[in-house]
Amino acid sequence: MKARGWAASLAFPALPALTAAAVLALAVPMVRLAASYPDAAPGGGASWQVALQAAAAACAVAAGAALAAHRTTALCGTLLMLAGPAVVIAAVPVAQARPALLFTIVLAGAALAPALLGSAALTCPVGPLRSWDRLAVVVSLVVAGLVCGLLPATLFDPQASGCFTCAANLAEVHAAADLRASLIRWGLVLTIGTGTGVAVLAMGRWLRAPRIVRLVNAPVAVGGAAVALLSAAAAGHGLAQPVPVIDAQSRAIWLAQCAIVVLMAGGVAATALRTRRLASQITAQVLAATPDAETLRHSLAESIDDPGLTLVFPRDDGTVIDAAGQPVGAAGQATGADGAGLAVATVRRASRTVAEVRYRAELAGAGQLLGIAVRSAGLALEHVAAQARLRAELADLAASRRRIIEDADAERRSLERDLHDGAQQRLIGLQLFMQLAADDAAEEQAETYGAARRIVSTALADLRDLAHGIHPAALTDDGLMIGLRTLANRSPAPLSVGGTGPVARSAVAEAAAYRLVAYTAHTAGRLAGGPVIRATVDGDEAVLRIRIEADGIGGEQAAQIMARASDRIAAASGSATVETTPAGMGTARTTITAEFPCASLLPRTWHCCGRAWPGCSPMLDSMSSAAPATRTNCSSW
Amino acid sequence: MPPTHTDEGLRAAAVIRERHPRTAVLLLSSYLEARYAEALLKDHPAGSGYLLKDRVYDAAVVGDALRRVSTGECVIDPEIISQLLRRGRDRNPLDALTERERQILSLMAQGYSNDSICNQLVISRRTVESHVSSVFAKLGIVESPESSRRVLAVLAYLQG
Numbered sequence: 001m002k003a004r005g006w007a008a009s010l011a012f013p014a015l016p017a018l019t020a021a022a023v024l025a026l027a028v029p030m031v032r033l034a035a036s037y038p039d040a041a042p043g044g045g046a047s048w049q050v051a052l053q054a055a056a057a058a059c060a061v062a063a064g065a066a067l068a069a070h071r072t073t074a075l076c077g078t079l080l081m082l083a084g085p086a087v088v089i090a091a092v093p094v095a096q097a098r099p100a101l102l103f104t105i106v107l108a109g110a111a112l113a114p115a116l117l118g119s120a121a122l123t124c125p126v127g128p129l130r131s132w133d134r135l136a137v138v139v140s141l142v143v144a145g146l147v148c149g150l151l152p153a154t155l156f157d158p159q160a161s162g163c164f165t166c167a168a169n170l171a172e173v174h175a176a177a178d179l180r181a182s183l184i185r186w187g188l189v190l191t192i193g194t195g196t197g198v199a200v201l202a203m204g205r206w207l208r209a210p211r212i213v214r215l216v217n218a219p220v221a222v223g224g225a226a227v228a229l230l231s232a233a234a235a236g237h238g239l240a241q242p243v244p245v246i247d248a249q250s251r252a253i254w255l256a257q258c259a260i261v262v263l264m265a266g267g268v269a270a271t272a273l274r275t276r277r278l279a280s281q282i283t284a285q286v287l288a289a290t291p292d293a294e295t296l297r298h299s300l301a302e303s304i305d306d307p308g309l310t311l312v313f314p315r316d317d318g319t320v321i322d323a324a325g326q327p328v329g330a331a332g333q334a335t336g337a338d339g340a341g342l343a344v345a346t347v348r349r350a351s352r353t354v355a356e357v358r359y360r361a362e363l364a365g366a367g368q369l370l371g372i373a374v375r376s377a378g379l380a381l382e383h384v385a386a387q388a389r390l391r392a393e394l395a396d397l398a399a400s401r402r403r404i405i406e407d408a409d410a411e412r413r414s415l416e417r418d419l420h421d422g423a424q425q426r427l428i429g430l431q432l433f434m435q436l437a438a439d440d441a442a443e444e445q446a447e448t449y450g451a452a453r454r455i456v457s458t459a460l461a462d463l464r465d466l467a468h469g470i471h472p473a474a475l476t477d478d479g480l481m482i483g484l485r486t487l488a489n490r491s492p493a494p495l496s497v498g499g500t501g502p503v504a505r506s507a508v509a510e511a512a513a514y515r516l517v518a519y520t521a522h523t524a525g526r527l528a529g530g531p532v533i534r535a536t537v538d539g540d541e542a543v544l545r546i547r548i549e550a551d552g553i554g555g556e557q558a559a560q561i562m563a564r565a566s567d568r569i570a571a572a573s574g575s576a577t578v579e580t581t582p583a584g585m586g587t588a589r590t591t592i593t594a595e596f597p598c599a600s601l602l603p604r605t606w607h608c609c610g611r612a613w614p615g616c617s618p619m620l621d622s623m624s625s626a627a628p629a630t631r632t633n634c635s636s637w
Numbered sequence: 638m639p640p641t642h643t644d645e646g647l648r649a650a651a652v653i654r655e656r657h658p659r660t661a662v663l664l665l666s667s668y669l670e671a672r673y674a675e676a677l678l679k680d681h682p683a684g685s686g687y688l689l690k691d692r693v694y695d696a697a698v699v700g701d702a703l704r705r706v707s708t709g710e711c712v713i714d715p716e717i718i719s720q721l722l723r724r725g726r727d728r729n730p731l732d733a734l735t736e737r738e739r740q741i742l743s744l745m746a747q748g749y750s751n752d753s754i755c756n757q758l759v760i761s762r763r764t765v766e767s768h769v770s771s772v773f774a775k776l777g778i779v780e781s782p783e784s785s786r787r788v789l790a791v792l793a794y795l796q797g
Contacts, residue, residue, distance in 0.1 A: 425667070428691060428693060431691065432693050435695065436694075453694060457691060457694075474672070486670060488797060489796060490724065491725055492724070492725050494726045494729075496797060497797075530725060532725075532727045
């Protein structure tokens with residue numbers, strides 16, 4: 001609606017200023033006239049009565065301006081602000097109003113104030129504004145402004161109606177006293193309808209809202225509804241008389257309405273104080289210790305009374321992460337975990353989105369509380385956001401590193417297969433032909449061929465060892481336990497393999513564990529005195545655990561082993577600890593314990609296609625994106 | 638063997654033996670893996686042989702292996718056995734064997750029957766039998782009357 005633009009537009013500072021100026025300009029004649037003609041004044045001429053009405057006008061402008069500053073309450077605040085001058089206008093004794101401009105304005109606008117206040121109550125942000133509500137606002141303003149005010153004014157000729165001291169009616173079009181009188185009566189009837197209707201609708205909306213939203217909006221909603229109801233009562237009172245006059249009852253009703261306006265402003269001020277207190281609480285928390293993400297989330301959740309509030313951080317690439325750096329649903333997710341609608345408050349600094357606060361949509365009416373809370377927690381929010389992004393970056397790096405290692409392993413498997421299928425087969429053939437040639441040749445040549453054949457045989461043996469060292473087929477085909485046993489079969493250092501073996505299969509974890517044992521066995525093999533190695537493997541669905549006990553390997557060799565293995569262990573997201581203790585007789589025992597998580601990006605596909613093609617790896621599930629929810633711009637500081 | 642070049646040979650051997658139980662099978666493999674040999678021999682040690690493809694150039698070895706499997710013995714490539722014998726062991730129990738006993742252990746592991754061992758080492762049958770008992774006793778392996786079955790026992794022992 002048009003009014004929402006006020007808060008953001010350049011006109012904003014101008015409007016409250018203009019309204020305040022209008023109030024002042026009108027208040028001067030009002031006070032003068034009311035004091036001079038106490039009997040004719042709608043609110044009486046006694047100083048306390050005049051003061052009450054003036055105070056009501058000032059309060060309306062002040063409270064309205066304060067509310068109009070927030071986006072959610074912009075419309076409500078504007079209506080409240082405009083009610084300020086309307087209150088002053090309604091307080092002026094009409095017959096004595098001079099000059100003509102003032103007279104005309106009072107004629108046309110005397111009934112506006114309650115209608116504006118009721119509309120403000122109906123538009124306060126306790127929930128979505130339905131078409132009923134909009135209709136009621138328009139109807140009540142039309143009734144108050146046109147039917148009760150402007151239209152009768154156009155039909156009024158003061159001189160013809162017997163008011164000889166009245167000023168000229170600038171709005172006069174055609175004098176028709178009877179039409180005017182019936183119009184005024186109809187206006188009163190309609191005012192009863194709109195007054196009650198607005199009051200009922202406003203209270204209905206207010207009562208349906210969650211507790212904290214009710215609390216925040218109580219002054220405006222309840223006060224405005226009361227004013228609307230009283231205006232219906234006043235209209236009824238006026239109808240009961242043959243001609244509406246100002247008497248003690250109408251004066252009492254009007255003064256009561258003014259008192260309610262003052263209370264409304266007091267309530268708005270109290271809410272503002274409450275939010276300031278909330279802000280200072282949060283700031284104190286922030287200054288006392290840098291809150292972690294959960295404490296911060298908890299403070300924000302408490303400010304708006306939504307325990308399910310979540311803090312998420314959009315990244316530059318469009319994904320959204322939580323405080324731990326893990327991806328969550330797409331930006332602007334429309335529904336929360338329980339299907340309830342979510343509102344999203346975007347926290348921005350300069351033009352960058354720092355964070356998104358997601359909370360239950362029905363609490364949007366208390367949005368200003370959240371706004372204050374976020375502003376106070378500004379620095380902490382940035383800190384948590386930066387940490388979250390950092391964690392996400394680290395996770396990305398770890399995944400990338402893992403992929404590099406997996407690709408390297410796949411290459412090695414492929415190489416081993418190629419060696420086996422290609423070079424080895426050819427050498428076997430060559431060996432056979434060499435021998436055949438040796439068998440057929442004469443004495444001297446036979447020896448040469450025989451020597452050549454022996455060289456080929458050695459080459460074959462070397463090639464076989466090389467292929468096994470590059471990547472043992474046993475590890476690929478049958479897993480870690482069998483792979484380790486074949487390693488044991490060839491190991492010069494005694495290696496025994498035990499344990500229940502891994503439960504979950506992960507190529508990366510198994511390759512890393514195998515390499516660790518292989519390095520240890522290789523190091524042990526080079527040492528004199530035959531260190532004895534025991535490898536025990538077990539694990540569960542999530543983790544592969546390996547424990548290597550090497551009697552006879554000391555701290556220095558252990559460091560060498562870990563230096564070779566550490567990169568591969570880290571790339572597999574595993575962790576390892578090394579402990580060296582002296583065993584008897586000047587030897588040492590080293591225990592290496594390593595754990596690897598078992599989630600692998602590559603499935604064990606080499607059974608299905610023989611070689612691990614890059615195309616075998618599955619795509620990560622793409623995140624589902626929901627339609628964006630209603631967004632409210634929280635703040636920028 | 639194609640298509641996956643993994644264990645088609647072993648599976649083919651199993652199918653052959655299922656359909657034609659009295660067929661002797663000699664598997665030529667590039668893999669110097671004791672467990673493949675064990676897998677081949679597991680259910681049907683008699684008349685099964687596992688030889689490295691490398692040996693194909695040596696007609697004498699291949700011929701000998703063919704003769705042995707066709708008479709119901711089993712054959713395991715000596716390279717596999719010597720690798721197993723060479724592997725490191727904690728407090729190596731093989732050290733308790735005499736030179737002769739190690740020879741006999743090696744031959745037993747390769748699948749030779751007592752008669753073949755006699756021929757190979759040119760000693761009497763009774764000597765062979767006593768050495769065999771001694772080896773089993775020292776290593777704590779349960780003796781099996783059938784020579785083909787004992788191969789499995791020895792292989793299992795050597796793999797640890």
